[in-house]
Amino acid sequence: MPTDSILSVRDLEVSFPVRGRRPRRYVRAVTDVNLDIRPGETLGLVGESGCGKTTLGSSVMRVRPEATGTISYRDSRNRLLDALNLARTDERVYQREVRMVFQDPHSSLNPRMTLRDIISEPLRMLTDLAEPEIDHRVRDITERVGLDVSHLRRYPHAFSGGQRQRVSIARALAPGPRLVVADEAVSALDTSVRSQILNLLQDLQDEMGLTYLFVSHDLSVVEHVCDRVAVMYLGRIVEIAPTTELFSNPRHPYTEALISSVPVPDPRLRGSRERVRLTGEVPDPSKPPSGCPFNPRCRHATGLCATEVPAPRPLGEGRTVACHHAEDLRLAGITGDPPPHTDRDR
Structure with a gap:
């Protein structure tokens, strides 16, 4: 595990059996995933x-017993913990320091519990705080997420979607985590509320020194809040790069297609950028194509792509790409113009 990482995933695989199949067939939801998350990013x-x-995110949260490989976490005492094989004494530490914010703020909250009970529950389960300390912590985190402490006796149905998501964030942050997995945390919210929650997450990150794994299908949101981006296709990481570099100069054809679908906010510029439309459907994960998993939909595919799976390899500063032809392709970024490649990229 790199010394500058708080979490390191190596050779992660998650497979699920297909029901009713004889002989039994398996769906590989995650295949050979490797990534590192740095503190504070x-x-x-x-x-x-x-x-x-989501399968990758839930594997980090240890709710996928099917997962194999290694997930290493560096805790607050600088110890390396194997998240998939935790000792009993370390389970509370991991559950306290690695928390999750879910997509749906309605179904993720118990409608029979008050806000005070919802926020204080992880404190009672994961810490040894006395009741006065728990009450102080609940009030403090409630105010930090922008809620009124006078509402702690209310139930979730009394709040809007945005307020419920603030409650979910408060519950996740109450035990004092270091790493937060945000699984589509704003996708169920209205646009105006979405920006408020994103700003809140960034403010809390600065105040509390948090690290985020931000799972999303909305690239416009990702461009706004993320330091680096990992692109997944059919269970594999196909590209990892700093956000600015990825959006201005994608090096994998699938990344280019995703970026081309990002709406252009300026009405005067709409239509000035070519939309890369992928042909065909996403392959059946129980019967993945041979070679590169993206090759049936890739306009740059060659015979090599149909026979050999490309291994992720470094390509420039801070970038990893799994494409046989990444050095030779000139792909369009967010501006619609493919930048020239330099010798440094090779």
Whole structure:
């Protein structure tokens, strides 16, 4: 595990059996995933629905017993913990320091519990704080997320979607985590409320020194909040790069297609950028294509792509790409113009 990482994933695989199949067939939801998350950064995880983003996030949260490989976490005492094989004494530490904010703020909250009970529950389960300390912590985090402490006796149904998501954030942050997995945390919210929650997450990150794994299908949101971005396709990481570099100079054809679908906010510029439309459907993960998983939909595919799976390899500063022809392709970024490649990229 790199010394500058708080979480390191190596050779992660998650497979699910297909029900009713004889002989039994397996769906590989996540395949050979490797990534590192640095302290204090926001790493975006993007891709189409069904690509394995949520499965990867839930594996980090240890709710996927099918996961194999290694997930290493550096805790607050600088100890390395194997998240998939935690000792009993370390389970509370990991659960306290690695927390999750879910997509749906309605179904993720118990309608029979008051806000005070919802926020204080992880404190009672994961800490040894006395009741006065728990009450102080609940009030403090409630105010930090922008809610009124006078509402702590109310139930979730009394709040709007945005307020419920603030409650979810407060519950996740109450035990004092270091790493937060935000799984589509703003996708169920209205546009105006979405920006408020994003700003809140960034403010809390600065105040509390948080690290985020930000799972999303919305690249416009990812561009706004993430320091680096990992792109997933059919269970594999196909590109990782700093956000600015990825959006201005994508090096994988799938990344280019995703970026081309980002709406142009200026009405005068709409239509000035070519939309890369992918042909065909996402392959059946129980019967993935041979070679590169993206090759049936890639306009740059060659015979090599149909026979050999490309291994992720470094390409420039801070970038990793899994494409046989990444050095030779000139792909369009967010501006619509493919930048020239330099010798440094090779």
